[in-house]
Amino acid sequence: MKENNITRIKICPQCGKPYHDVPAISRMDNETLICPDCGTREALEKYRC
Numbered sequence: 516m517k518e519n520n521i522t523r524i525k526i527c528p529q530c531g532k533p534y535h536d537v538p539a540i541s542r543m544d545n546e547t548l549i550c551p552d553c554g555t556r557e558a559l560e561k562y563r564c
């Protein structure tokens with residue numbers, strides 16, 4: 516696979532935005548990969564509720 520050196524851009528299922536950083540795991544189901552921003556937001560929302 517010659518794509519190995521190319522940074523994969525993924526679409527965050529949470530906010531729908533493309534990201535290429537290390538994904539975070541959603542706290543909703545512990546397996547969905549989301550963007551770091553959403554990962555941080557989920558962590559914060561956990562405290563809000």
Ligand SMILES: [Zn+2]
Nearest residue numbers: 527530550553
């Ligand atoms: Zn996101």
